[in-house]
Amino acid sequence: xxxxxxxxxxxxxxxxxxxxxxxxxxxxxxxxxxxxxxxxxxxxxxxxxxxxxxxxxxxxxxxxxxxxxxxxxxx
Numbered sequence: 001x002x003x004x005x006x007x008x009x010x011x012x013x014x015x016x017x018x019x020x021x022x023x024x025x026x027x028x029x030x031x032x033x034x035x036x037x038x039x040x041x042x043x044x045x046x047x048x049x050x051x052x053x054x055x056x057x058x059x060x061x062x063x064x065x066x067x068x069x070x071x072x073x074x075x
């Protein structure tokens with residue numbers, strides 16, 4: 001996750017459809033690999049499916065200590 005902000009290749013960024021935050025400690029990354037229209041994607045169904053990869057990292061800022069959990073989904 002931290003490395004994504006450093007990607008300068010626009011084509012690489014296009015495959016990431018969105019990051020859906022269910023709350024401030026849980027992020028869901030949706031990776032678009034199909035040619036399916038964005039309007040045809042049911043995000044609820046995608047987020048209810050099993051992620052292909054998941055992990056976590058610690059985020060510390062001033063007095064805020066969070067353990068960010070993330071999941072990677074494909075469309």
